[in-house]
Amino acid sequence: MNKLNLFKATIGLGLALAQPLVAAASETVVLRFSNWQPPAHFITTDMLTPWTQEVEQATNGRVKVELINPLGKPQAHLDLVRNGIADIGMSVHSYTASRFPLIEFAELPFTTEDSGVNSQAYWDTYQKFMTGADEHRGVKLLGAWTSPPSVILTTKENVNSLKDLEGSKLRSPSPLFDEVSKQLGATPVTAPASEAYEMLSRGVIDGMYFQYDQIHNFKLDRLIKSVVAVPGGFGKTSQFLFMNERKWNQLSPEDQAAILSVSEKHMAKTFGEKWHQSEQNAIQSLTADGLHTYIVEGDELQELKEKLAPLEQKWIQKAASKNVDGQAVLDYYREQIQTLSQP
Structure with a gap:
């Protein structure tokens, strides 16, 4: 060649x-x-x-x-x-909550109604x-x-005060909501969201911490009779x-x-x-269809805030065990919410 x-x-x-x-x-x-x-x-x-x-x-x-x-x-x-x-x-972080103690700051009650604002403030704070x-x-x-603020979806009709929830069994997505339930005089039942319909239909639970739009998403329309809400939510889900x-x-x-x-x-x-x-659309649609929401306010709201105040201090202690300044985290997080909430 x-x-x-x-x-x-x-x-x-x-x-x-x-x-x-x-x-x-x-x-x-x-x-x-x-x-x-x-x-x-x-x-x-x-x-x-x-x-x-x-x-x-x-x-x-x-x-x-x-x-x-x-x-x-x-x-x-x-x-x-x-x-x-x-x-x-x-x-959902709370499904394995023991692995993620630090994320709970973004799930605390009484923060913001806007999950877009909360999610951005959460991400920035966690990264920082x-x-x-x-x-x-x-x-x-x-x-x-x-998630948007969690409300309580319940099979009970005509809920007109938090006392009407005493003795209820409420599906809880996390340890934080377990504590909220106990302060309400209710019994928390831990389960993933995918089991919500079966548990409600069988009477295993009387209600759950969820969002309005999940009523449609999980086909709960015929089971949920009323909703209980507080400004900023009973908490959030990460x-x-x-x-x-x-x-x-x-x-x-x-x-x-x-x-x-x-x-x-x-x-x-x-x-x-x-x-x-999605949540705003669901609130409008369900309200138009006659779903009753009891909004906690006034002295009853102030009393609930006082009962749930220890949740924040408990989280600060958890953060300290991970060498994180929990108070600095919460201060920065709330500053971000305030900034992002400006028109």
Whole structure:
């Protein structure tokens, strides 16, 4: 073989060997998102699905997120993702509350009616004061947000005072709400949101801490007879979206940056604002349909605030055990709420 033919053969072989590498580099990365929310649930249709589309667009199609049927119970999803059974998941921090004592500041009662404001203030405060505590070790935290203010949805008719709730069994999403229930003279029953309908229909509980829009989302219309509300809510619920850390580290820096651009504070803002709007729509619709809401106010509200005041001090003590200045956190958090609430 002459030198020219040898050169051509060498080049041809090199190109042939390079083709699989080029193909591999251009392949789309598909991330499996185990989603325990019902397919028609607002969180799936208006929050999670649009986010998956944002990821694909931000990465120019190099990364796609596929929502799949849940690979376990809601409270198991943190470990499912941590162990690589799923690539991405979302959960409620209080489902594994002992792992996340610091997030409770964003769930305290009597703060703000606006989950968009609360979610942004929460994210900024957590990032400023608490990332060093490494509460989300083993997964990559992509975003966190809170629900609108929690009200009490109850099967009781004509609730006209907090005393009407005494002796009730209330589904509680977290230790914080357990304490609220005890101060109301009610019995807390811990369970994930996905079990709400069955528990109500079987009489296992008389009500629950939830949001108005969950009445439609979980098909509770025929079961809920009245609502009890306080300004700023009995509390909030913190949710978070996370990715397997090893899978995250396999992505290119370019794709990591692109995903974060549509996550983190962007996610807190958009998810919180969307949920706030959904809640306002639900309040208007359900009220028009005749659902009665008893709003706690006046002396009764002041008495409730005094009963629940120790919740804040207990959280400050928890924060101190993690070397976090809890009072500084709360001061900054409330400043952010005030700033973000300005028109």
